[in-house]
Amino acid sequence: MVAKSIKEFQSLILDNLSFIPEDNGHYIIYRNALKPELGYLIKYFREDYYELLIGDYTIYKDFSLSFDHNEEIIRLGIVYKGETEFKLADNTVSSFSPSSFFVNEKGLRGKQSWKKGQHFHGAEITIHKKYFDEVIIPNFANTLNFDNLITNYTYNYLPLDVTSIINNLSSLAQKEQLLPLYLESKILESIALIENELKKSDNVFTNQFNYGDVKIGNNRYVTLTSSDMHAIQKAHDILTDDPCNPPTISNLSKIVYLNEQKLKAGFLAKYHMTIGQYSSSIRMSLAENLLCTTELSVEEISKKLGYHHSGNFVKAFKKAHGKTPLAFRKNRKI
Incomplete structure (x- = not known):
């Protein structure tokens, strides 16, 4: 069977998940009451205009679905867990x-496949062209135009402000605190933020070309796109803004939505030092300043810089300057 519409495709997925709808007024929750371990799918929507889906579920049997529809929509969201395998017409098999x-x-x-045992967790917003034609464009001239975007190309990027909106909506929905008016206001805000991004001369939607290949091992490379470079720049900014409390590489990777391998390799290629070396260099610069301009003890300085043990600070400082903090301070006073 081939799904001829988005609604039909979604219905077939829910059937294969064995989920039954439960209408809760302004949202619907789909789940199997007899098998709660399979998870759920929550749907908020304004019919034919937009919808918000929040899912956290496990596939209990292998299945594949074909689709062939002419609808025009924009989809944006975050996949926290799960890998999707699909094949678009005239293209090779891809995964997300x-x-x-x-x-x-x-x-x-095309065709999409799911495998038994796969776990999916994510949230996405779907906006139909009808919403733009009947609501957005008549009231906001020269706004986001579908023609400005490549058709059927998945950009693995969203402005961080938009990801924050989706995370917030997902959290409110799961607590049953998401109201329809608030949802629509945030969808409008997301459209505005994406439009602002598109109006930049060098934006990551219309210019998501390969930035280059970066070597990560013997004859192994990763390709960095401009969206990857935006994420790496954001990681650099985060480390710069809060040098005394830097996130772990794992957490930094999640914050900027870039896998650790690309983050580490790209950061080294762009800034010619590792993430750890960069964090340490900022801390050492701050340490120099505090040693030269204050009478704070070494222990007090180490605490200000986020070190749990002053011995670790002394060791790092000596490695960077070839002398202890006290020796450095003494030499500067001479």
Whole structure:
């Protein structure tokens, strides 16, 4: 069977998940009451205009679905866990791993597969062209235009402000505190933020070309796109803004929505030092300043810089300067 519409495709997925709808007024929750371990799917929507889906579920049997529809929609969201395998017409098999995403779909034909035991967790917003034609464009001239976006190309990027909105909506929905008016206001805000990004001369939606290949091992390379470079720049800014309390590489990777391998390799290629070396260099610069301009003890300085043990600070400082903090201070006073 081939799904001829987005609604039909979604219905077939729910059937294969064995989920039954439970209407809760302004949202619907889909789940199997007899098998709660399979998870759930929550749907908030304004019919034919937009919908918000929040899912956290496990596939209990293998299945595949074909689709062929002419609807035009924008989808944006975050996949926290789960890898999707699909094949679009005239393209090779592709997969989509956890990350943020943005895609303008039109006339989509292909096939998608799911495997028993796979766990999916994510949230996405779907906006129909009808919403733009009847609500957005008549009231806000020269706003976001579908024609400005590549059709059926998945951008693995969203502005961080938009990802924050989706995370917030997901949290409110799961606590049953998401109201329809608030949802629509945040969808409008997301459209505005994406439009602002598109109006930049060098934006990551219309210019998501390969930045280059970076070597990560013997004859192994990763390709960095401009969206990857934006994430690496954001990681650099985060480390710069709060040098005394830097996140772990694992957490930094999650904050900027870029896998650790690309983050580490790209950071080294762009800034010619590792993430750890950069964090340490900022701390050492701050340490120099405090040693030269204050009478704070070494222990007090180490605490200000976020070190749990002053011995670790002394060791790091000596490695950077070839002398202890006290020796450095003494030499500067001479």
